[in-house]
Amino acid sequence: MSNRTVVVAGAGQAGSQAAASLRDEGFQGRIVLVGAERHAPYQRPPLSKGYLTGKVPPERLALRPPSFYDDINVELRLGTPVTSIDVDARSVGLGNGERLEYHDLVLALGARNRGLPIDGADLDGVLTLRSLADAEEVRRRLPAASSVVVIGGGFIGLEIAATAVGLGIATTVFEVAEQLMARVLSPGTASFLVEAHRRRGMRIDLGTSAATITGTHGQVRAVWTSDGRSVPADLVLVGIGAVPNTEVAAEAGLLVDNGIVTDPHLRTSDPHVWAIGDCASFPCAYADGRQMRLESVQNAVAQARAVAAALAGRAEYFRAVPWFWSDQADLKIQIAGLPTGRDTVIMYGEAEQERFSAFCFAGDRLLGVESVNRPADHLAARRLLELGIPLRPVDLTRPGFDLRALASGRSAAVAPAS
Amino acid sequence: MPKVTFIRPNGETTVVDGADGTSIMQTAVSAGITEVVAECGGTLACATCHVYVHDGPIDALPEASGDEEEMLDFTACPREPTSRLSCQLPLSPQTDGLVVRVPPEQY
Numbered sequence: 234m235s236n237r238t239v240v241v242a243g244a245g246q247a248g249s250q251a252a253a254s255l256r257d258e259g260f261q262g263r264i265v266l267v268g269a270e271r272h273a274p275y276q277r278p279p280l281s282k283g284y285l286t287g288k289v290p291p292e293r294l295a296l297r298p299p300s301f302y303d304d305i306n307v308e309l310r311l312g313t314p315v316t317s318i319d320v321d322a323r324s325v326g327l328g329n330g331e332r333l334e335y336h337d338l339v340l341a342l343g344a345r346n347r348g349l350p351i352d353g354a355d356l357d358g359v360l361t362l363r364s365l366a367d368a369e370e371v372r373r374r375l376p377a378a379s380s381v382v383v384i385g386g387g388f389i390g391l392e393i394a395a396t397a398v399g400l401g402i403a404t405t406v407f408e409v410a411e412q413l414m415a416r417v418l419s420p421g422t423a424s425f426l427v428e429a430h431r432r433r434g435m436r437i438d439l440g441t442s443a444a445t446i447t448g449t450h451g452q453v454r455a456v457w458t459s460d461g462r463s464v465p466a467d468l469v470l471v472g473i474g475a476v477p478n479t480e481v482a483a484e485a486g487l488l489v490d491n492g493i494v495t496d497p498h499l500r501t502s503d504p505h506v507w508a509i510g511d512c513a514s515f516p517c518a519y520a521d522g523r524q525m526r527l528e529s530v531q532n533a534v535a536q537a538r539a540v541a542a543a544l545a546g547r548a549e550y551f552r553a554v555p556w557f558w559s560d561q562a563d564l565k566i567q568i569a570g571l572p573t574g575r576d577t578v579i580m581y582g583e584a585e586q587e588r589f590s591a592f593c594f595a596g597d598r599l600l601g602v603e604s605v606n607r608p609a610d611h612l613a614a615r616r617l618l619e620l621g622i623p624l625r626p627v628d629l630t631r632p633g634f635d636l637r638a639l640a641s642g643r644s645a646a647v648a649p650a651s
Numbered sequence: 652m653p654k655v656t657f658i659r660p661n662g663e664t665t666v667v668d669g670a671d672g673t674s675i676m677q678t679a680v681s682a683g684i685t686e687v688v689a690e691c692g693g694t695l696a697c698a699t700c701h702v703y704v705h706d707g708p709i710d711a712l713p714e715a716s717g718d719e720e721e722m723l724d725f726t727a728c729p730r731e732p733t734s735r736l737s738c739q740l741p742l743s744p745q746t747d748g749l750v751v752r753v754p755p756e757q758y
Contacts, residue, residue: 253685276692298683534690558696567696608695609721616725641724 237262239544240325240333242315242481243341244268246277247510247533249296251339254541256305264307265333267325269314272365273299278530280368281392282560285375286400294365315342318485320503337505339540340482340493344475344511344528349384353446358453359469362389374468378402382456382466384443386413388559388566390472391430395561398435405436405464407443407456417557417568419578422591422603426566429587433562475528477512490514492526497550499540507543509536518552519571519601519618531556554618556611563606569614570601579629581636582607590614597625613640653747657684658705660755671744675737675751676700688757693738695719699757700737701726704749709733711745728754 239255241248244266252266268274275294283289302309310327317326324334346361348354360371375381375397383394386408397404413423427437444459446469455463479489488494488502492514495501499515501508508515510533517525535553542549557568564587572593582589590610591603602614613636617624628634638644652668655678659665669678679687679700688699695718704712715723715735723734737751 257685278692278694293677295681297685298681301683304683530690558691558694560694565694565696608718609724611696612698612722612725637721637724 235261237336238334239264239337239339240315240335241266241339241341242318242325243343243478243510243512244270244274244309244311245341245343245510245533246274246296246530247343247537248339248341249274250534250537251341251509251541252302252307253297253305254538255544256307258541258545258547260541260545262336265310266302266307267310267313267315267327267333269312269328270364270366271312273297273302273309273311275365276530277363278558280365281362281389282396284368285372285393285396287372291365315481318481318487318506320485320487320506323505335505337507337544339537340501340506340508340512341510341533341537342478342481342493342508342512344477346471347474347476349443349471349473351443351445353448353453354471356446356448356453356469357451358448358467359446359471361471362393363475371468371470375400375402378468380465381405381468381470382407382443382464383470383472384456385471385473386410386437386439387472387474388414388557390470391426391561392559393470393472394435395430395433395564398430398433399562403436404434405438405466406430407441407458408437408439409442411440413437413439416573419572419575419591419593419603421578421580422566422605425584425589425605426561426564429564430561475511477514477526479512482506482508482512490524492524494524497552498543498548499536499551500543507540509533509540515551517555517571518550519555520573525571527555529555529557554615556615558611565604565606565608567604567608567611568601569604569611570599570618572601572603575600577626579626581610581629592624592626592629594626597623599624610636613637616640653742653744653749655742655746656707656748656750657682657687657702658750658752659684660686660753669742671742673742675702675740675742675749677738678742679737679753684753686753686755686757687737689738690757695722695736695738698722698726698736701728701754701757702735702737702740703731703733703752703754704735704740705733705752706750707748708746709749711743712740712749715739726754727756727758 493508575593
């Protein structure tokens, strides 16, 4: 396979991992990693947290050292996106006019932030955060801000809001739903989070949507809610979700439906094109095989590794346990599995101490676990899900139940019948 | 600058000049020691920066926190008495000469 070429379109966490994993798998052919941004692949998670306060300096964002791609013989094309795909000719066109032929193409195109379709969203001081360039802008403006409004109570919005509160800035979050992250978090964990942030000084208005943003001389001054209230703001962050970058795939005739549709091997509707990370809609083993798109570091990395293995001739059904994390102030929130569709939630730990896990079940089946400041519970939960170790709601309520022992194989949840 | 020696899974040793205050995990990532995966970037969320502290001024390292201690039960390679999560190990002049062994698997 030494004369084969793999083009990886997208140089984020998924794309850079795909390139690295191909070499780990022994792939000897040509690898070209194409990225729209001019930066070498970097970590996005710190952008909404430590990077904004200076705790994480820019040089620490790089996913790998500068010499890495040369060392493993991966050609980088940065600052130029893939603008077209010809699946019949098996070639891609780049923004700089270059055309690259491939044997296999890995689409790691990512997602972009959803725009806010209201008046005033184009005012100076209304920002969004996804790329390093976005984060530089937020970091530059945040210290001078006296009042921040965050539109959207998702992970990124809450991380930025918590950072702003930590800097002593008056901060308000508007969330259109009656619950934070209603599609992701169980109600109990979501209410805990609202109260925990309020205790730290954040204002959170649930069931509230932004109707208009007003300003003077082009500079943002206030956000008006749909129920007619206004909150002063000299900085507005919009975090209302993301849409997958699928246009180039759709134009090439690939099947697209809220993401580039793949099979369980992450292969698209064309046998030589694969899709991974935020842009891919794959049948998820932890959602009864439903097509899903997951935006997370774990998903990006695991899918990159899976495609690299498939290209090296070791194709397996993709079935990594999904997990997510979010650091908000001193709250470490982690989710293992996909706890939607739950009918029972069992709290484990001490919510008053801000250390607990919420175990989410459908009947006697564990779907997922939300943890706050309990990273070992999170790892234990991932182990249970991965190995299919049974755990029922009733087991958790037994005195002396030992989660770590169960997950690390030192005991069974259910004592054998004597 | 405090030196750290990494004994890699293939037996190769790599000596890296670290910087005071940075973690052994960051030192490994910056040096391209890819067997230290550090999927969460050093936020004590994932246990994929597992190392065995092998030799040198081991006593100069901080004790493991309760969370780290519990998380070490879930490393991909077996836990040993010398197991640590390298994101929790800051370098300092006192740690100069530390030798850590990197396990072959982090997942």
